Amino acid sequence: xxxxxxxxxxxxxxxxxxxxxxxxxxxxxxxxxxxxxxxxxxxxxxxxxxxxxxxxxxxxxxxxxxxxxxxxxxxxxxxxxxxxxxxxxxxxxxxxxxxxxxxxxxxxxxxxxxxxxxxxxxxxxxxxxxxxxxxxxxxxxxxxxxxxxxxxxxxxxxxxxxxxxxxxxxxxxxxxxxxxxxxxxxxxxxxxxxxxxxxxxxxxxxxxxxxxxxxxxxxxxxxxxxxxxxxxxxxxxxxxxxxxxxxxxxxxxxxxxxxxxxxxxxxxxxxxxxxxxxxxxxxxxxxxxxxxxxxxxxxxxxxxxxxxxxxxxxxxxxxxxxxxxxxxxxxxxxxxxxxxxxxxxxxxxxxxxxxxxx
Numbered sequence: 001x002x003x004x005x006x007x008x009x010x011x012x013x014x015x016x017x018x019x020x021x022x023x024x025x026x027x028x029x030x031x032x033x034x035x036x037x038x039x040x041x042x043x044x045x046x047x048x049x050x051x052x053x054x055x056x057x058x059x060x061x062x063x064x065x066x067x068x069x070x071x072x073x074x075x076x077x078x079x080x081x082x083x084x085x086x087x088x089x090x091x092x093x094x095x096x097x098x099x100x101x102x103x104x105x106x107x108x109x110x111x112x113x114x115x116x117x118x119x120x121x122x123x124x125x126x127x128x129x130x131x132x133x134x135x136x137x138x139x140x141x142x143x144x145x146x147x148x149x150x151x152x153x154x155x156x157x158x159x160x161x162x163x164x165x166x167x168x169x170x171x172x173x174x175x176x177x178x179x180x181x182x183x184x185x186x187x188x189x190x191x192x193x194x195x196x197x198x199x200x201x202x203x204x205x206x207x208x209x210x211x212x213x214x215x216x217x218x219x220x221x222x223x224x225x226x227x228x229x230x231x232x233x234x235x236x237x238x239x240x241x242x243x244x245x246x247x248x249x250x251x252x253x254x255x256x257x258x259x260x261x262x263x264x265x266x267x268x269x270x271x272x273x274x275x276x277x278x279x280x281x282x283x284x285x286x287x288x289x290x291x292x293x294x295x296x297x298x299x300x301x302x303x304x305x306x307x308x309x310x311x312x313x314x315x316x317x318x319x320x321x322x323x324x325x326x327x328x329x330x331x332x333x334x335x336x337x338x339x340x341x342x343x344x345x346x347x348x349x350x351x352x353x354x355x356x357x358x
Contacts, residue, residue: 026191026259028250029198030239033175047124050171054164055086061160070351071156072148081142085157088138089131089164094121096130100325101314124177128165128271129329132300135161151290151340151347158296159279165300166272173264176200180261181312191259199238201257202231209256218245263311270303285352290344298337305330 037043059082066073073081098105098118102125108117139157143150172178176198182188183195191197208227212234219233237249278299283292305327313324320328 025193026195026197026254026257027193028238028254028257029176029196030241030250031174031176032239046174047171050167051089051164054167055082055089057163058082058085058157058160061163062156065156065159068351070353072152072350073156077146077148080146081139081153081157084138084142085135088134088136090121090126090134092134092137093126093128093131094118096127096133097125100127100130100329101125101317124175126168128168128304129326129333132161132297132333149289149347151293151344152350154293154340155283155287155289155291155350158293159276159283161296162272162276162279165275166268169264169268169271173262173268178264179312180263180266180310183259183261188259194262195259196262197254197257197259199235199253199257202235202253205231211252211256215245215249215252218248260312261310263307266310267304267307270307271300275299275303280353283352284354286349287352288344289347289350290340294337294340294344296337297333297340301330301333301337304333 033045033047034043035046035049059078062071062073062078062082063075065071066078067075095118102117105117105120105125109115110117114120135157136154139153140150142148143153179198180196183191187195208230212230215234216230219230219237221229234249234253237243237245238253240246243249275296279292279295282295308324308327308330311326313319313326318325323331
């Protein structure tokens with residue numbers, strides 16, 4: 001978590017000790033990243049299921065576009081293209097995360113499985129910009145092998161990508177990662193219903209409010225002087241809905257936590273339904289190959305840039321002035337979209353969503 005949040009949280013908590021505590025209406029994040037567990041820490045996660053759902057839905061839509069004559073592909077080719085895109089998303093998304101946000105993982109090795117930091121997918125860390133690059137390379141390779149125009153394939157892939165982006169952002173929400181920025185100070189005392197608070201923010205506390213003391217009687221082995229163990233117990237209990245002390249822990253910790261923008265939802269809506277609607281409106285009638293890909297790149301870049309205003313930059317992420325790395329990458333996508341549009345001017349027409357080419 002960025003140090004700026006830690007200092008702000010410390011200030012908020014120190015003020016809460018001497019000021020009246022007002023319970024806001026923000027949602028407390030207590031979602032479990034596992035759908036279910038076979039044993040502690042082992043079981044299917046919502047994150048992986050989100051990616052799988054995006055790939056499956058993308059395959060269904062691409063197959064329809066191909067079999068209805070809107071894309072010059074066979075059903076077999078759709079399956080091969082989706083398989084290549086899956087590899088591109090995973091490899092590109094993971095390498096993009098490591099290169100852009102955690103380069104130390106590239107040289108981090110261990111004696112236990114999976115041995116290399118880059119392969120620690122179970123710990124999370126996928127970059128959507130990297131995923132787009134990975135898919136682009138996969139589509140280029142497929143187009144060359146199957147002798148199909150790259151811009152035509154790019155349009156088809158671009159049209160189904162928003163589903164995966166949306167599911168991925170919702171999975172980020174379930175995992176409680178990629179927090180938004182803190183709400184303004186004047187909104188903290190009575191935080192709105194759409195804001196969110198995270199129990200894991202307790203790990204940033206340097207001083208515990210007096211209101212936490214009654215919880216120590218409920219937490220065995222966490223007497224005064226062992227604040228770390230006490231905080232870990234408190235966080236775990238907040239997330240464990242079946243724990244006998246869950247409700248009491250939630251009641252005590254919620255008032256002193258900071259409210260954040262739900263940036264995961266902002267980006268899920270922008271990168272999913274909003275982007276898909278934009279491409280659909282453009283593609284209602286036949287267009288030249290490459291136009292839909294251009295709309296995707298420019299639309300995603302613009303929407304991502306806008307929603308990044310509500311997302312807290314990752315700790316240590318590169319910045320140029322007030323622009324974060326994701327913002328800079330989004331600007332590059334807008335430029336790439338302009339390039340796609342320029343290339344599309346000499347491309348053949350492809351069928352629209354409402355009618356095919358004549």
